[in-house]
Amino acid sequence: MPENLRCDSHKDYQIQNGRLDINPEGWILAPDQVPAFPRLFQYAPDGAPEPDRNACSGHPVPGNRHPDTVTLVDKTIEHLNLGCERLKRNRRVAKAQLEKEIANLRQKHVGADPRALLLDRARKWFPSDQAVPWSEFFTLVRWRLGEPAEERLREMGFTG
Structure with missing residues (x-):
């Protein structure tokens, strides 16, 4: 197999x-x-x-x-084989890109509230416009952003 x-x-x-x-x-x-x-x-x-x-x-x-x-x-x-090497590798790449974007954002906005920055990112990655596709690794992004992602999903009435 x-x-x-x-x-x-x-x-x-x-x-x-x-x-x-x-x-x-x-x-x-x-x-x-x-x-x-x-x-x-x-x-x-x-x-x-x-x-x-x-x-x-x-x-x-x-x-x-x-x-x-x-x-x-x-x-x-x-x-469902969600832990296969192909998906783990792709998740590592997606998380590295996410971490780089967060680091760049923090450098660009020194002194800004980190939670506010993450909430801003959550609004970017989870737009209300249904025509804009969400990240392939939605759950990974949601997990990494933590409570700001949960806040964004609640404010938009996310139902799964």
Whole structure:
């Protein structure tokens, strides 16, 4: 099996090999089941996604067939191959570009409130105009920007 199969292909591979139920509802999160709030995923330095244990511990997911939300998120990452090398590499590149942009912004606006700068970036990366595409690595950007990203998403009525 190729190590870098896309989500649906990897899920099908898992089902065909008996590692995932043919009806995976409750065993993994479908994209439309990921709650808007709280953000359930965070990222390791190597770009691997992992459950945000604090957020997961306080947020039960309806229909979850695992003992807790942390396990559900962890199994979603595993069964959808979200931690494959291709995605980790691409996330590292995206995060490096994001860090560079934040550093440049801070240099350009010395003495400015860091939270205000991050909120400004969140407004840039998460525009209200639906014609403007959001970042390919939305959850990574959201995680890195932290509370200013959450504030931006709440102010625009983000529903997932």
